[in-house]
Amino acid sequence: MIVWVNGAFGAGKTTTARELIELIPNSTLFDPEVIGGALTHLLPPKHLTEVGDFQDLPIWRRLVIDTAAALLAELGGTLVVPMTLLRQEYRDEIFGGLAARRITVQHVLLAPAETILRERIAGREIPPDLPDGEIRIRQWSYDHIEPYRAALASWLTADAYPVDNGGLTPYETAVRIADAVGSGTVPVCDIVQTPEPTAETVASGVLLFDEQDRVLLVDPTYKAGWEFPGGVVERGEAPARAGIREVAEETGIRLDDVPRLLVVDWERPIPPGYGGLRLLFDGGRLDSAEAERLLLPGPELRAWRFVTEEEAAELLPPVRYERLRWALRARERGAALYLEAGIPMS
16 A cells, blocks of 8 residues: 655655654655656756656656555555655556556645745755755745646645645644544545556557547546547457447447447557557447537546547557547548558558
8 A cells, every 4th residue: 555645845745754654554655756866867868858857757657656566565564655746647647557556545635825835945954065956946846836736726635635734743744644544534546447468468449429520539547648438358358349348438428339440550569568459440420419428537537528630649649649540541431451550551
């Protein structure tokens, strides 16, 4: 299990986490800042300068997941993780990756008033030997108050268990968290557990269209990026039936007929991914009443939207967009296509 202590810079996450591991039996502190520091020695400087924050590096997010899983496999018990997460897609990617490893997360938010946050940032000690410490640490913290405020207004408060520690010491805050975790007051994060593949897979996607012939894309909570409704074909399951099942699970739309095959695309393995066959089917056009029955985002979906082909190019990864592009051409021509890495072979 993981107790993830979130909050703005200056909220007191690390000091609270150090107290918390003394209160939760068999618990260990894991600070993902260590991974960010290690990446400064592992990655080329030019690569690092291309991002404003190490959280924007996919390798950081993956290493956080992998390291947490390795620590729990080695030590057992509970990991206490003090780390600011203000972007919902990063939260979903990390928590979804942990869920895929059957690791539950209890998400706690330290939420002192903004005036107290600013006072703490102003009074924070800066190491005297740190060049430009005022700019690099204090101003960095001030600059992240606005993203924190935006996250509070959109998703963060609903997602995490808030603790107002403005008038509490780190120990008092830790006691409050430990009591809430131990009593079950802090719920386990509701996110789909999708085990990571250990070999090549077959996955089926279904294209659904609105009355303007725009295609439906979904934004899953358990992985990064927009996608088509669909998922991995289970053992002994027909690919088209898998697509029908996934559409029902993700969107609430139940297809009466077996959808028509549009493309078969071989996705080459790119470590750590395994690749495999990706099939796209034509689920047909939804009328306005059917479109209104689409489920609101929940444990599986962060969002959904109908898009034009041009809009899809801005949302989908290149290979996935090419798969869509050729699927639309196959739909127009009435004949399925075979692709390799998004490129037609015939």
